Amino acid sequence: MQKLSKNWLALHENHVLVVTTNSHERRAILGMLKIHQKLTTGSPNFRAFLGHSDDSLVVVLDGDGGYASADAATRFASRYLMEANYPKPALVVIGGVCWGNPNLVQIGDVIVSGDIQSANRSTAREDGSVAKFYPFKSLLDMEALISAVEPKPKCGQLVSLEVRLSDEKARDALLSQCPTVLGGEMEGFALVPDCKNVPWLIVKAVSDFATVMEGRDEQRGAAGSAATVIKALLTAFHSSRLPDLPEKTKTAATNLIHSLNDKRIEISLDHFDPNEPKYTAALEASFSARFLASTTLRTNAVAVDARLADDLTSLLLEVASNAFRHGRARNVWIEFGLSGVSYGDDANNFDLSVLSDNGRGGHFSYKQFLVRHVDSGHVEIKSSTTGKGNSIRVHVPHEIPDLRNIVNQCSAHFNHVAWSQGRPALSWPGTCRTVFVDLDSMVMMSVVFDLCDEITTPIHSGLEFVLLCSDTDRLHAIRTRYPDAVTSGQIRFVPAP
Numbered sequence: 001m002q003k004l005s006k007n008w009l010a011l012h013e014n015h016v017l018v019v020t021t022n023s024h025e026r027r028a029i030l031g032m033l034k035i036h037q038k039l040t041t042g043s044p045n046f047r048a049f050l051g052h053s054d055d056s057l058v059v060v061l062d063g064d065g066g067y068a069s070a071d072a073a074t075r076f077a078s079r080y081l082m083e084a085n086y087p088k089p090a091l092v093v094i095g096g097v098c099w100g101n102p103n104l105v106q107i108g109d110v111i112v113s114g115d116i117q118s119a120n121r122s123t124a125r126e127d128g129s130v131a132k133f134y135p136f137k138s139l140l141d142m143e144a145l146i147s148a149v150e151p152k153p154k155c156g157q158l159v160s161l162e163v164r165l166s167d168e169k170a171r172d173a174l175l176s177q178c179p180t181v182l183g184g185e186m187e188g189f190a191l192v193p194d195c196k197n198v199p200w201l202i203v204k205a206v207s208d209f210a211t212v213m214e215g216r217d218e219q220r221g222a223a224g225s226a227a228t229v230i231k232a233l234l235t236a237f238h239s240s241r242l243p244d245l246p247e248k249t250k251t252a253a254t255n256l257i258h259s260l261n262d263k264r265i266e267i268s269l270d271h272f273d274p275n276e277p278k279y280t281a282a283l284e285a286s287f288s289a290r291f292l293a294s295t296t297l298r299t300n301a302v303a304v305d306a307r308l309a310d311d312l313t314s315l316l317l318e319v320a321s322n323a324f325r326h327g328r329a330r331n332v333w334i335e336f337g338l339s340g341v342s343y344g345d346d347a348n349n350f351d352l353s354v355l356s357d358n359g360r361g362g363h364f365s366y367k368q369f370l371v372r373h374v375d376s377g378h379v380e381i382k383s384s385t386t387g388k389g390n391s392i393r394v395h396v397p398h399e400i401p402d403l404r405n406i407v408n409q410c411s412a413h414f415n416h417v418a419w420s421q422g423r424p425a426l427s428w429p430g431t432c433r434t435v436f437v438d439l440d441s442m443v444m445m446s447v448v449f450d451l452c453d454e455i456t457t458p459i460h461s462g463l464e465f466v467l468l469c470s471d472t473d474r475l476h477a478i479r480t481r482y483p484d485a486v487t488s489g490q491i492r493f494v495p496a497p
Helices: 002-006 023-032 073-082 142-146 168-175 188-195 216-244 247-261 280-298 308-325 352-356 361-374 403-409 416-420 445-454 456-460 472-481 483-488
Strands: 015-020 035-039 047-053 056-062 091-100 110-113 115-125 128-137 158-160 183-185 200-208 264-268 331-337 340-345 380-385 390-395 434-438 464-468 491-494
Touching: 002 280, 015 023, 015 073, 015 216, 023 047, 023 056, 023 091, 023 216, 035 247, 047 216, 047 247, 056 073, 056 216, 056 247, 073 188, 091 188, 091 216, 110 216, 115 188, 128 188, 142 216, 158 188, 158 200, 183 200, 188 200, 200 216, 247 280, 264 280, 280 308, 280 331, 308 331, 308 340, 308 361, 308 390, 361 380, 403 434, 445 456, 445 472, 456 464, 472 483, 472 491, 483 491
Parallel strands: 015 056, 015 091, 091 200, 115 158, 158 183, 434 464, 464 491
Antiparallel strands: 035 047, 047 056, 091 183, 110 200, 115 128, 264 331, 331 340, 340 390, 380 390
8 A cells, every 4th residue: 555655645645544343334435426436455354445535535445343353343444444554535435335323314314423432342230231432522523514514314322343233132222222323333343443533424224223143135225225324425525624734735626537537647838937948947846756657556666666667757757858959849749657658749750769878867867777777687788779759668567465464374395305406396285376576585597497497387377476586687687588587476576675
């Protein structure tokens, strides 16, 4: 989720964090967003997305329900809130489905609550357990927010505890201690205490009365109803904050939303003042932030090198400036994707390498990009000319999802004795589909080649390998020796951390 940190200015205190705990809730929330992008979490059991609903930026975190599970969404969200490297949300919403108090609500009603009774602790007595209640209230002005939402949802208190009720007597025993609550759910008690100074809301639709385990259809319909109300609340919340947002935040948010919506940026000569011969001022002011947002969001630059997004943005701006200033270009276009960035223009033909000879800003950016990223072998750059026009392709390696788990659970073991006897020397758990091999720990290049030869057979069987290889010469040799596996993505590389 490094992409969130890289877009700090747009997101810090200017996004809504929405927490869901099952596929119905997650799909309903993602469905109400105009567009969203999946983020890498480092865990196969946690899911994260960045998107927007109208002008509201939204981060969605999804995992298991409750808190007891190690994969609980509330644990994921709590870590997000406490991690200083992540931007702070302006609002936390726990969305989805809940059970209802049959005396106060009906199936399908949407409950909006900024007031919960945490009842996850209880006292065991001879006549049964008695819940201990701890109240929590949101900092949010509920009345002002709800007034802008139509049709009006149910507003009131919820009880929160990690007990999946499916019995009328058990439900009534709990309600006898808190008869005015509209219903109950299983996440607020765990997450709300960690919200600290962040306003929060629980928005859940009633799928049952806690007498039976609800079915898929009931959950799906209820989750959709809750998502509809959440969308309206996000619009009202954003409108209430907009006048007080700093202009820099508004601009950064606009650029990020543009990057989410469109993978292509087009610049024409009409964007520039004829009295600005260098074009640099207009490019810097109007496009640098958008270039950076698109590079960090749509490519895997942040996963390859912390400096790559900034360096690539600088290089693209210098190339565009050169095209307009010296190449008489009328149009420049850039497309951003997971595999990298494609640049094109209708300028007079030029050789990209000339940037390294002019001693100006383009010279510095190009040289820096080559030294930091291309010479390491982890990024490739190719340029060509086609009639009237130039194209540049910067290939950025694919981010490796769940790399931490691959390293922890699927690292290959090297058996020195087996290797010395000419037998297969690598072993790994049979359940692994992607295997991590530490080549940096091998001193001799002969050993490295032997191990790479050894993994060609499992590659043909469909396995993938992630190789830790920090040495540039070794990296180039492996790429040259096993081009098909590298091109197909079955051999991928990571540098030393």
